[in-house]
């Protein structure tokens with residue numbers, strides 16, 4: 001067991017209301033956050049900290065509790081209908097969800113959970129209540145922010161409602177500590193959401209570096225039924241306007257319009273999510289209207305063991321998102337030695353080193369994307385050099401390191417809390433009084 005284990009931390013309640021860590025990422029509402037929640041839980045459990053993850057049950061077949069791995073329980077809380085509840089209607093079920101979480105805790109001795117870590121603002125709302133009831137600190141990770149997303153909407157995308165930003169601001173004010181993926185996200189939390197810099201920690205996400213490693217490209221292509229004599233440029237992720245796979249399809253059409261003999265293949269891996277350009281069908285239509293249907297291959301969402309082959313098989317992985325708080329796909333691809341062409345937005349500026357491990361493109365103009373891809377494909381040696389750099393760069397982003405950062409933040413949260421409680425003890429007699437005083441102190 002690692003010496004990094006927090007001596008005062010036995011069990012953490014992790015809240016992930018809208019998406020289960022056990023769901024297949026890459027479609028619907030399941031993406032990087034699911035991977036983040038599961039991978040950090042695995043690291044915590046390895047260090048002797050038990051994790052109980054609360055998520056909303058989305059099927060009548062979901063058992064009440066699942067042991068995801070030793071030391072990790074996933075609790076499926078019934079809150080609203082199993083299927084068919086739109087993400088935009090989830091706020092109506094927060095009360096029911098909170099009740100499920102509070103009832104579970106009430107079945108145990110007081111002090112069963114040492115800390116609450118909420119993911120995304122919906123969970124933050126529930127975490128805020130749980131923290132006040134249980135008298136333990138709340139650590140919150142936003143993952144994405146409405147104000148940031150709305151400032152960089154893709155064409156045809158629906159703006160996030162004002163209610164979300166109000167909810168986010170409340171959670172930012174209430175949380176004892178905030179985790180930002182990058183210093184840029186910390187700046188957004190501080191400048192746009194008024195977060196206190198003293199309670200904001202930057203902890204980078206990671207990749208499963210034992211799984212995402214370079215491998216035999218030809219074997220990976222054989223495994224996926226792809227040809228060996230083509231340039232393969234790949235998109236991996238949820239198909240939605242924000243992720244902008246259409247930017248890659250248009251860039252490919254532009255490249256082929258300039259050189260019809262170019263052996264180019266676009267590989268799109270993932271499933272529909274959200275509104276607008278969400279259906280792979282609409283990308284199929286786009287490819288057809290641009291006359292490049294033959295050069296575009298679609299694969300449904302892939303589990304990690306297959307995804308590693310996708311990254312290995314690709315010459316370049318493209319991440320054209322309009323906004324991205326980090327971009328796990330960029331790190332996973334680089335860990336496999338594949339350079340990345342990414343939009344220079346949000347965390348992608350940290351995940352990719354321009355001209356070293358790939359290219360960061362300003363904006364989403366077709367010509368800029370096609371010339372970046374053309375430049376990368378033109379020089380095989382340069383592509384190999386970037387791939388090697390990419391692997392070295394990705395080695396800085398492990399889930400072990402993320403867990404170390406989270407534990408440091410948890411400790412700070414506990415210290416602040418214990419310190420405040422210690423000061424109260426001399427002045428108050430009951431826990432309820434103490435909690436009221438604590439809230440006052442935190443607000444001072």
Ligand code: UDP
Nearest residue numbers: 025026031032033035237301302327328329
């Ligand atoms: N993913 C996957 N299979 C797929 C597509 C994506 O497992 O077919 C995973 C991918 O490995 C990554 C996550 O989904 O860990 C997407 O995270 P990212 O941060 O790139 O985007 P997000 O979904 O958070 O917007």
